[in-house]
Amino acid sequence: MMTTEQTLKLIRPNIASLKPYSSARSEFIGSGVALLDANENPYSIWGDPGLNRYPDPLQRRVKQRIAELKGILPQQLFLGNGSDEIIDLLIRCFCEPGKDEIAIFNPTYGMYSVCAAVNNVAVQSFQHNNDFMIDAQYFLKTVNDSVKVVFICNPNNPSGNTQPIETISKIIAEFKGIVVIDEAYIDFCTGKSVLPIISKYPNLVVMQTFSKAWALAGARIGLAAAVPELIQVLNKVKFPYNIGVPSFKALEKAIANSxxxxxxxxxxxxxxxxxxxxxxxxxxxxxxxxxxxxxxxxxxxxxxxxxxxxxxxxxxxxxxxxxxxxxxxxxxxxxxxxxxxxxxxxxxxxxxx
Ligand SMILES: Cc1ncc(COP(=O)(O)O)c(C=O)c1O
The missing domain is CATH 3.90.1150.10 (Aspartate Aminotransferase, domain 1)
Known part of the structure; x- marks a missing residue:
C-alpha cells in the first residue's frame, strides 16, 4: 500500500515545483466589490447567467454541491472539462514524456492511449481474458517499472462488464503507482463505486462523469476524487477557467432535481x-x-x-x-x-x- 509521501514522489519534478497561475479573485470571498482584476467587460450584455465574468477557478459553490451528493469532501474533488480532460491531466502530471508509461487493459476506452500519445508517453497494454476480466496477479508481476499510471475502466467500455472488487482492491493496494478507476458508467451498474475508499489509498483516483447517467454530455463536466494532496496537483495544472458558467448552472439544476x-x-x-x-x-x-x-x-x-x-x-x-x-x-x-x-x-x- 502506498503512503501519501510515496504517492507525491510520483509527480513529475517540473509539476511538483510549478507555481500555478493565480487569479486575484481566488483569494477573495464575498460580494459587493468592484471587480477590476481580470480585464472582463463590466457590462452583462447577454443577461443571466452573467457571462461577462469568468467563473470561479476553484469552482467552490458547485464543488460543495457535488461533494454533498457524492459523500466526499470538496477538497477531495477535482472538476475537469469532461473526464477526458482529467485523463490528459493525470498523464501530464505523472508521466515524463519519452520516459514513463501508462498501463491499460484492452479493449478499453480509446482516450487513455490517445492522451498518452499526445503527451509522448508509451502505453503498456495488457489484454483482458476472453470474458473481459483482468488478471491482477499477472499485471502486478509483469507491469514495467516505468508505468506510473494504470487506467481501469469499470464498467468497461466497450465490453460493458465490471471487475470483481477483489481484483480492483488488489491492484490499488499493491501497484506502486497511480491507479485510476474510470467509473463513467457506474450509475448503470449494480456494483459499488470505490469512491468511499479514496481516503485510505493516496494513489487512488476515481473518475466519474456527468456525461452519461446525468444526461449532461454537452456541458462537459467530469470529476476526479482523490486525497486532497493529489487534487491540489491537478488544480495547479488545469486551465484556470476550464469549465464554463452555463455548464455549472445546468449541473446545479440537475443536482437539485436528481x-x-x-x-x-x-x-x-x-x-x-x-x-x-x-x-x-x-x-x-x-x-x-x-x-x-x-x-x-x-x-x-x-x-x-x-x-x-x-x-x-x-x-x-x-x-x-x-x-x-x-x-x-x-x-x-x-x-x-x-x-x-x-x-x-x-x-x-x-x-x-
Ligand atoms: C470510459 C469512459 N471514460 C470517460 C469518457 C469521457 O467522458 P467525458 O464526457 O466526461 O469526457 C467516456 C466517454 O465515452 C468513457 O466511455
Missing part, C-alpha cells in the same frame, strides 16, 4: 435487458455480452456489413471489430424506446446480400 435522472436510468436498464433478450435470438448474432453500462456489445456474423446496413437504414452504431477480443463486434448505445424499436425492427428484417 430524481428525474433516476427514472431515466431505470428506463435505460430495462431497455438494455429487453434488447439483450431480443438480439440474441437473431440468426446473425453470435453473442450479446451482459452489460452493466448504457450500451451493449454484440458479436455478429459480419460486423462491417451489419454496421453498414444499419447506417443505410438510419441507425448509427459503433463498429469495434478492430479492437482486441472484439472480432465482428458492434457496440450499441441504449436509446429511447422508439430508437430501440427502430434498431430491433431494422435488424429483424435485415437482408444481407
Amino acid at each position: 430524481t428525474a435522472k433516476n427514472i431515466h436510468i431505470d428506463e435505460i436498464i430495462n431497455e438494455r435487458q429487453r434488447i439483450f433478450n431480443i438480439l440474441q435470438e437473431f440468426p446473425n448474432v453470435a453473442k450479446v455480452y451482459q452489460s452493466e453500462a448504457n450500451f451493449i456489445l454484440v458479436k455478429t456474423s459480419n460486423a462491417d456489413r451489419i454496421h453498414r446496413y444499419l447506417m443505410e437504414h438510419g441507425i448509427i452504431s459503433r463498429n469495434r471489430s478492430r479492437d482486441p477480443l472484439c472480432e465482428n463486434c458492434l457496440r450499441i448505445t441504449i436509446g429511447i424506446k422508439t430508437e430501440n424499436a427502430k434498431l430491433l425492427g431494422v435488424w429483424k428484417n435485415m437482408k444481407l446480400d
Whole structure:
C-alpha cells in the first residue's frame, strides 16, 4: 500500500515545483466589490447567467454541491472539462514524456492511449481474458517499472462488464503507482463505486462523469476524487477557467432535481435487458455480452456489413471489430424506446446480400 509521501514522489519534478497561475479573485470571498482584476467587460450584455465574468477557478459553490451528493469532501474533488480532460491531466502530471508509461487493459476506452500519445508517453497494454476480466496477479508481476499510471475502466467500455472488487482492491493496494478507476458508467451498474475508499489509498483516483447517467454530455463536466494532496496537483495544472458558467448552472439544476435522472436510468436498464433478450435470438448474432453500462456489445456474423446496413437504414452504431477480443463486434448505445424499436425492427428484417 502506498503512503501519501510515496504517492507525491510520483509527480513529475517540473509539476511538483510549478507555481500555478493565480487569479486575484481566488483569494477573495464575498460580494459587493468592484471587480477590476481580470480585464472582463463590466457590462452583462447577454443577461443571466452573467457571462461577462469568468467563473470561479476553484469552482467552490458547485464543488460543495457535488461533494454533498457524492459523500466526499470538496477538497477531495477535482472538476475537469469532461473526464477526458482529467485523463490528459493525470498523464501530464505523472508521466515524463519519452520516459514513463501508462498501463491499460484492452479493449478499453480509446482516450487513455490517445492522451498518452499526445503527451509522448508509451502505453503498456495488457489484454483482458476472453470474458473481459483482468488478471491482477499477472499485471502486478509483469507491469514495467516505468508505468506510473494504470487506467481501469469499470464498467468497461466497450465490453460493458465490471471487475470483481477483489481484483480492483488488489491492484490499488499493491501497484506502486497511480491507479485510476474510470467509473463513467457506474450509475448503470449494480456494483459499488470505490469512491468511499479514496481516503485510505493516496494513489487512488476515481473518475466519474456527468456525461452519461446525468444526461449532461454537452456541458462537459467530469470529476476526479482523490486525497486532497493529489487534487491540489491537478488544480495547479488545469486551465484556470476550464469549465464554463452555463455548464455549472445546468449541473446545479440537475443536482437539485436528481430524481428525474433516476427514472431515466431505470428506463435505460430495462431497455438494455429487453434488447439483450431480443438480439440474441437473431440468426446473425453470435453473442450479446451482459452489460452493466448504457450500451451493449454484440458479436455478429459480419460486423462491417451489419454496421453498414444499419447506417443505410438510419441507425448509427459503433463498429469495434478492430479492437482486441472484439472480432465482428458492434457496440450499441441504449436509446429511447422508439430508437430501440427502430434498431430491433431494422435488424429483424435485415437482408444481407
Ligand atoms: C470510459 C469512459 N471514460 C470517460 C469518457 C469521457 O467522458 P467525458 O464526457 O466526461 O469526457 C467516456 C466517454 O465515452 C468513457 O466511455
